[in-house]
Amino acid sequence: MFLDEVLVPExxxxxxxGQGWSVAMATAGSERGLTLRSPGRxxxxxxxxxxxxxxxxxxxxxxxxxxxxxWIEAQAYQLFTLAQVTELVEGRPVGAESSLNKLFWxxxxxxxxxxxxxxxxxxAETEGPWSKGFQFALxxxxxxxxxxxxxxxxxxRLLGLPRGTAAMRFAVAxxxxxxxxxxxxxxxxVAGPELIREGWPGGRPELVDAVWRRLAxxxxxxxxxxxxxxxxxLDENALTPLLTELGxxxxxxxxxxxxxxxxxxxxxxxxxxLEPVLTGEIMLTVSQNLGxxxxxxxxxxxxxxxxxxxxxxxxxxxxxxxxxxxxxxDGSRALARVTAxxxxxxxxxxxxxxxxxxxxxxxLGTAALLLGxxxxxxxxxxxxxxxxxxxxxxxxSFQAVKHALADALLALRFAGPAVLAAGWAQSAGEPDAALRxxxxxxxxxxxxxxxARTAIQCHGAIGCTTEYELHxxxxxxxxxxxxxxxxxxxxxxxxxxLGLKSAGGRT
Numbered sequence: 001m002f003l004d005e006v007l008v009p010e011x012x013x014x015x016x017x018g019q020g021w022s023v024a025m026a027t028a029g030s031e032r033g034l035t036l037r038s039p040g041r042x043x044x045x046x047x048x049x050x051x052x053x054x055x056x057x058x059x060x061x062x063x064x065x066x067x068x069x070x071w072i073e074a075q076a077y078q079l080f081t082l083a084q085v086t087e088l089v090e091g092r093p094v095g096a097e098s099s100l101n102k103l104f105w106x107x108x109x110x111x112x113x114x115x116x117x118x119x120x121x122x123x124a125e126t127e128g129p130w131s132k133g134f135q136f137a138l139x140x141x142x143x144x145x146x147x148x149x150x151x152x153x154x155x156x157r158l159l160g161l162p163r164g165t166a167a168m169r170f171a172v173a174x175x176x177x178x179x180x181x182x183x184x185x186x187x188x189x190v191a192g193p194e195l196i197r198e199g200w201p202g203g204r205p206e207l208v209d210a211v212w213r214r215l216a217x218x219x220x221x222x223x224x225x226x227x228x229x230x231x232x233x234l235d236e237n238a239l240t241p242l243l244t245e246l247g248x249x250x251x252x253x254x255x256x257x258x259x260x261x262x263x264x265x266x267x268x269x270x271x272x273x274l275e276p277v278l279t280g281e282i283m284l285t286v287s288q289n290l291g292x293x294x295x296x297x298x299x300x301x302x303x304x305x306x307x308x309x310x311x312x313x314x315x316x317x318x319x320x321x322x323x324x325x326x327x328x329x330d331g332s333r334a335l336a337r338v339t340a341x342x343x344x345x346x347x348x349x350x351x352x353x354x355x356x357x358x359x360x361x362x363x364l365g366t367a368a369l370l371l372g373x374x375x376x377x378x379x380x381x382x383x384x385x386x387x388x389x390x391x392x393x394x395x396x397s398f399q400a401v402k403h404a405l406a407d408a409l410l411a412l413r414f415a416g417p418a419v420l421a422a423g424w425a426q427s428a429g430e431p432d433a434a435l436r437x438x439x440x441x442x443x444x445x446x447x448x449x450x451x452a453r454t455a456i457q458c459h460g461a462i463g464c465t466t467e468y469e470l471h472x473x474x475x476x477x478x479x480x481x482x483x484x485x486x487x488x489x490x491x492x493x494x495x496x497x498l499g500l501k502s503a504g505g506r507t
Contacts, residue, residue: 039078045112046074052119059501066115068495072439073108079417096157099150100410106140113137155402159382162397176238180245182218187249193469199252199332212253216280223259229267235427240368240419247372252332254298256365257286261358262306269348299323299336307340314345330479360426360437363484367419367444373477374412374451380470381455401458408454411447418443435497438490445481452477
């Protein structure tokens with residue numbers, strides 16, 4: 001409500017004369033983003049949903065993954081809110097980020113209650129806490145600014161898309177940020193879509209290898225290697241900012257496999273191959289796949305391979321294995337099927353603990369790469385829809401385009417804190433590190449698939465041409481979303497950790 005020609009005493013004016021709108025927006029932002037819906041309310045509702053699912057005679061059955069997804073999203077909401085509080089503590093205003101928060105909690109509220117009603121089956125017809133909660137949740141996308149308005153705010157103020165003509169943190173540690181900035185500085189000068197194409201069949205991979213050596217020179221390959229072994233001595237907290245930058249530029253190298261998994265394994269085993277890996281002279285790749293013929297990314301190019309055999313992790317030289325190239329959706333990943341001969345290779349580690357560390361770090365590194373890919377695809381798309389014109393206006397001013405991109409940004413921004421939290425949980429040795437890591441992979445993979453699809457859709461016809469650079473990033477996103485366990489696999493792991501029974505009655 002706006003009041004004209006109303007006299008207000010000077011000592012009652014907030015923010016100064018002419019600043020009323022800024023004050024109103026700051027108040028609304030706080031209401032939408034931090035005070036209207038406490039994360040504790042959603043965490044409590046998610047726990048009630050878990051209790052309901054566990055109480056059913058046959059468990060949640062086919063709704064098992066939906067229950068797990070609701071729990072993941074409630075956790076993500078808490079982490080995003082904590083990230084916003086961090087921004088405030090460090091003196092930065094929340095601003096339009098509050099619209100992302102409002103979008104997320106209002107739609108999560110509906111999903112939580114709808115899932116509960118579906119679990120109740122015929123009992124959902126009876127009046128009770130879940131049915132009443134569902135009815136109240138339906139008002140969430142309307143009050144405090146409709147979700148259509150919030151998506152428009154996100155599109156215009158966070159993505160910078162033009163206005164239509166019609167109506168309608170967690171902080172990164174200093175060392176990790178410095179390493180990520182150094183890597184970004186190298187890539188900004190030399191990396192781009194043409195370099196990615198050099199990694200595809202028929203390209204010149206030696207150009208990619210030269211950039212990988214430059215990244216190694218600034219310490220990228222040695223992030224998790226102890227200082228006594230010639231590394232930087234950082235922990236998993238440094239993985240997310242570093243690999244997010246590598247994902248953004250799309251350099252076709254086994255970044256997660258080398259930085260997060262392979263190099264630390266070689267260091268722990270005291271392998272003489274560590275030095276050429278850290279300098280980038282020899283490419284190293286890793287696979288967690290078990291079996292006589294494992295699909296291994298970059299096996300067609302790598303000189304060294306870490307493969308799982310039983311409960312062992314063994315290092316093989318290229319001469320010891322027989323890689324058979326396999327066509328991949330992302331041709332730059334040099335995918336190959338590898339047969340490891342019995343008795344060959346050097347034992348690096350063995351046992352459940354070693355395998356669990358390998359999986360957690362590989363999953364975390366892949367999730368971080370997906371964040372960077374999402375950022376790059378959004379940058380490309382926002383730039384395109386600002387310039388592309390239809391009916392006399394930029395297509396980015398059309399509400400359908402704005403809202404699609406707002407949803408894509410929403411998915412990305414909520415995945416980010418979850419990936420940071422997974423890195424922290426691993427570095428701190430938290431008992432729920434595996435759970436946090438699977439949650440991060442679910443959110444990052446789902447975000448990457450949504451962003452890729454939205455980017456292609458918003459580009460129109462050119463988005464469907466494989467020659468356009470967007471496909472280089474989208475295909476990488478599709479490949480990595482499935483790598484180290486796809487989102488459905490990790491939702492199953494989360495459901496198991498939460499004690500939810502499968503359709504067969506197993507947890």
